[in-house]
Amino acid sequence: MRNKPFGNTLFFALLSCLSSIVGLAFAEESKPNVVFFLVDDLGSGELECYASKFHETPNIDALASQGMRFTHAYSGATLCSPSRAALLTGRSPARSHLTDWIPGQVQINRKTVTPDWQTHMDHERVLLPEAMKEEGYATGFFGKWHLIPRNRPQDLGNEKKIVEIAAMHDDHMPEKHGFDENYGGDQSANQGRRFFYPDYHSFPGLEGKGSEKDCLTDVLTDCAVDFLERKKEEPFFLYLSYYTVHGPITGKPEYVEKYRQKLADNPDAGYYMNNPNKAAMIQSLDESVGRVMAKLKEIGQVDNTLIIFTGDNGSQGDEFVVNYRGNKGTAYEGGTRVPLIVAGPRIQTGISEVPTIGMDLYPTILSYIDAPLKTKEHLDGVDIMPVLEGAGSIADRPFFWHYPHYDETTPYSSAIVDGWKVVRYADDGKTEVYNLNNDEMETNNLASKKPEKTKFLLRELDSYLADVDAQLALQNPDHDPSPSVFSGGIRDLKAWKAERSKK
Numbered sequence: 001m002r003n004k005p006f007g008n009t010l011f012f013a014l015l016s017c018l019s020s021i022v023g024l025a026f027a028e029e030s031k032p033n034v035v036f037f038l039v040d041d042l043g044s045g046e047l048e049c050y051a052s053k054f055h056e057t058p059n060i061d062a063l064a065s066q067g068m069r070f071t072h073a074y075s076g077a078t079l080c081s082p083s084r085a086a087l088l089t090g091r092s093p094a095r096s097h098l099t100d101w102i103p104g105q106v107q108i109n110r111k112t113v114t115p116d117w118q119t120h121m122d123h124e125r126v127l128l129p130e131a132m133k134e135e136g137y138a139t140g141f142f143g144k145w146h147l148i149p150r151n152r153p154q155d156l157g158n159e160k161k162i163v164e165i166a167a168m169h170d171d172h173m174p175e176k177h178g179f180d181e182n183y184g185g186d187q188s189a190n191q192g193r194r195f196f197y198p199d200y201h202s203f204p205g206l207e208g209k210g211s212e213k214d215c216l217t218d219v220l221t222d223c224a225v226d227f228l229e230r231k232k233e234e235p236f237f238l239y240l241s242y243y244t245v246h247g248p249i250t251g252k253p254e255y256v257e258k259y260r261q262k263l264a265d266n267p268d269a270g271y272y273m274n275n276p277n278k279a280a281m282i283q284s285l286d287e288s289v290g291r292v293m294a295k296l297k298e299i300g301q302v303d304n305t306l307i308i309f310t311g312d313n314g315s316q317g318d319e320f321v322v323n324y325r326g327n328k329g330t331a332y333e334g335g336t337r338v339p340l341i342v343a344g345p346r347i348q349t350g351i352s353e354v355p356t357i358g359m360d361l362y363p364t365i366l367s368y369i370d371a372p373l374k375t376k377e378h379l380d381g382v383d384i385m386p387v388l389e390g391a392g393s394i395a396d397r398p399f400f401w402h403y404p405h406y407d408e409t410t411p412y413s414s415a416i417v418d419g420w421k422v423v424r425y426a427d428d429g430k431t432e433v434y435n436l437n438n439d440e441m442e443t444n445n446l447a448s449k450k451p452e453k454t455k456f457l458l459r460e461l462d463s464y465l466a467d468v469d470a471q472l473a474l475q476n477p478d479h480d481p482s483p484s485v486f487s488g489g490i491r492d493l494k495a496w497k498a499e500r501s502k503k
Contacts, residue, residue: 031235032369033305040144040246041328043315044339054271055282059290067343068388069351074399075313076358078335081146083312083358088127090362090378094402095468105407106153106490111427111479112411115404115471119149120172126377128362129178132237135371140227141174142220143241145185148172183223191216191243195250215252217244221288225295232299244281247316251280303345306368311338325442329408331423332442348390357399360384400464404473406489411473415461422457426473
């Protein structure tokens with residue numbers, strides 16, 4: 001009789017131990033996967049589910065109908081490298097000092113001096129893919145990286161700096177920042193002339209892949225689908241960062257012809273986007289999203305996967321977001337607003353007007369997979385799961401942007417506070433204020449009409465810049481204001497010379 005209690009105790013102890021093991025195994029198996037679609041230069045007006053009447057995006061639209069579509073999603077920056085770093089670090093470009101596309105544009109006789117900005121992400125930081133690896137996730141990167149140090153124009157002539165930056169190249173590939181596998185990611189800012197077979201073979205991991213019928217978008221998706229097949233038995237984090245729809249704007253010839261015919265058949269349609277090549281690129285993108293979703297269903301993971309679809313900044317060139325001012329690289333809504341669609345288990349369906357920013361996605365993904373937030377890392381993002389689950393809201397907060405460079409615009413800092421937007425340019429101190437609550441096109445500059453509001457917004461902006469130790473564009477003491485001396489970026493020099501030759 002004395003042994004009986006011990007026997008029962010042993011039995012229940014073993015049962016408890018077995019239950020714990022089974023429970024841990026089940027918890028491991030049931031970890032939700034994450035698929036992240038990041039599209040280059042995709043403004044929020046380029047999808048049918050947002051505003052486009054010319055582009056055709058049935059697969060992306062289906063994803064939007066299954067999840068939550070955000071109408072006030074903002075990018076962390078209006079150009080690629082800083083916005084991509086913001087997604088991966090959860091930190092604003094102003095805080096990270098990675099504030100321009102790498103390596104930036106050559107400047108000639110500008111009014112302000114470009115600061116000594118950073119062209120890489122610090123290894124001291126725990127990036128989103130590294131946080132996912134800590135949680136046992138297989139991590140795969142596919143597409144455009146553009147976060148490798150390169151010589152900046154201001155480094156020309158500084159041989160020591162040039163050698164130092166060149167030595168950093170391999171240490172900042174995707175594989176050195178938390179990704180197990182890399183297909184396509186290097187220092188490239190765009191696909192260049194490598195959109196078609198066999199030219200895309202020069203990208204890392206794409207050697208020998210695809211066929212003459214494929215474009216770069218197709219081949220990146222081939223690699224992603226293969227990754228899903230190989231990792232279907234473990235939790236995975238797939239980061240599909242397409243080179244599309246960055247220029248050079250081109251597409252599959254048969255798709256280009258389809259959209260040319262669409263224009264010809266509808267001469268009075270008034271499409272505000274009407275580039276057949278871009279429409280063709282977007283059709284390939286949409287087909288690729290559909291292929292990834294089909295693969296998730298095939299491997300039985302579609303109901304265990306969080307899907308995020310977004311862009312890195314506003315549209316490129318003249319095809320800006322309808323109803324918004326400006327485009328990629330500018331301080332205006334057309335430069336900062338991007339599509340954001342989130343779908344998956346627990347995600348409510350519908351449309352949200354809650355403002356979000358790129359840095360929010362790092363803590364939100366950690367929250368979704370029930371991992372501890374890294375509050376010392378993603379300092380400029382917040383967990384938006386209460387909104388996604390329909391369980392609550394998030395506190396109103398200001399958004400800030402800081403660009404002490406020249407490219408599509410002159411250096412500026414800007415903020416949105418309670419629906420009011422302030423933009424201040426460093427060259428001449430010009431300040432613009434817009435009430436986005438009733439003027440989303442930013443047509444009515446209220447800076448002089450609302451002096452107290454303007455002062456308040458500038459105080460908020462300056463306080464933020466000081467808090468994050470932002471690098472400011474300072475006046476250039478060597479600037480020559482003479483109209484006979486060129487002042488601008490290298491892209492503008494040819495046009496300036498041509499104009500002067502006419503005179």
